[in-house]
Amino acid sequence: MNETPQSLARNANAIKMTMKRRTDFAGKYPEEWNDLPRTRKEAQSIKPAPIHYFTAKLCPYGHLERRFTGGGNCFQCLTLDVARRSQLQKKEREAAIISKRETRTCPECGEGFLLRPKDRQDKIYCSKKCAGAESKRAYVRADPERRKKQSAKSATKRYREKTVDQRRIDRNKYSKNRGPRRKAAHNVRTRINNAIRHRLNGGTKSWRLKDIGFDVDKFMEHIESLWEPGMSWDNYGVGPGKWVRDEIVPMCSFDMTDPKQAKECMRLENLRPLWHEANQRKAKIDLKFSKRH
Numbered sequence: 619m620n621e622t623p624q625s626l627a628r629n630a631n632a633i634k635m636t637m638k639r640r641t642d643f644a645g646k647y648p649e650e651w652n653d654l655p656r657t658r659k660e661a662q663s664i665k666p667a668p669i670h671y672f673t674a675k676l677c678p679y680g681h682l683e684r685r686f687t688g689g690g691n692c693f694q695c696l697t698l699d700v701a702r703r704s705q706l707q708k709k710e711r712e713a714a715i716i717s718k719r720e721t722r723t724c725p726e727c728g729e730g731f732l733l734r735p736k737d738r739q740d741k742i743y744c745s746k747k748c749a750g751a752e753s754k755r756a757y758v759r760a761d762p763e764r765r766k767k768q769s770a771k772s773a774t775k776r777y778r779e780k781t782v783d784q785r786r787i788d789r790n791k792y793s794k795n796r797g798p799r800r801k802a803a804h805n806v807r808t809r810i811n812n813a814i815r816h817r818l819n820g821g822t823k824s825w826r827l828k829d830i831g832f833d834v835d836k837f838m839e840h841i842e843s844l845w846e847p848g849m850s851w852d853n854y855g856v857g858p859g860k861w862v863r864d865e866i867v868p869m870c871s872f873d874m875t876d877p878k879q880a881k882e883c884m885r886l887e888n889l890r891p892l893w894h895e896a897n898q899r900k901a902k903i904d905l906k907f908s909k910r911h
């Protein structure tokens with residue numbers, strides 16, 4: 619770059635102006651910008667050239683910003699521009715996809731599905747489940763033994779192989795499952811289940827959970843009124859295709875050692891029949907909730 623006395627003088631003057639503006643605008647911009655070159659020329663004279671310089675001169679859009687040594691553009695104008703352009707492009711793309719209403723057929727399940735803006739353009743399968751089906755089959759084909767080994771390791775099998783003592787130790791790993799609260803909850807559950815079993819077996823002894831004001835007959839009536847199609851006392855219990863007694867506000871949120879709270883938990887309004895699977899899903903959510911509290 620050839621420097622004439624005039625251009626050197628111009629730059630010196632520009633630096634002076636920058637210094638004046640920086641004092642005028644002091645506090646209105648981050649202090650570390652004071653370390654940046656004061657003019658573009660000054661920035662270019664440094665090797666390697668810094669990305670930004672700061673003249674404290676407002677850009678045509680009124681931004682008090684750094685400028686790029688490369689093109690002299692205002693930092694904010696350039697970044698705003700990029701963001702605005704990409705957002706516009708995104709909107710246009712989405713609108714195009716919606717207006718096309720393109721449907722595809724899933725090669726796995728044969729169902730048709732509509733391509734939505736969020737989807738990848740090369741979407742082939744209707745769902746994650748369908749997309750994974752083929753690789754799952756390939757995985758089994760590649761090594762059928764591996765599958766057997768894995769199923770041998772499955773949680774249910776591991777559980778079955780454990781001794782009663784080991785199961786108890788595992789269960790008590792969680793503080794929630796230990797101590798008098800668990801015992802009380804367990805007692806109420808067994809008492810209710812025993813009472814129902816007694817009734818179903820034609821028992822006449824009036825079993826009432828008097829201490830918490832629980833009436834087995836009323837309970838059974840209440841539950842029967844809420845039965846969904848397919849529910850009966852024959853499939854009351856835990857397991858697939860069975861239903862359980864569900865506490866709408868879960869038992870773990872009550873202190874069952876306290877008769878008042880136990881009564882509150884076992885109010886008919888808090889009890890309903892629920893399919894086992896649904897109850898399990900709910901239990902997971904309840905557990906998360908009780909851990910947080």
Ligand SMILES: [Zn+2]
Nearest residue numbers: 677681692695
């Ligand atoms: Zn600007």
Ligand SMILES: [Zn+2]
Nearest residue numbers: 724727744748
């Ligand atoms: Zn599918």
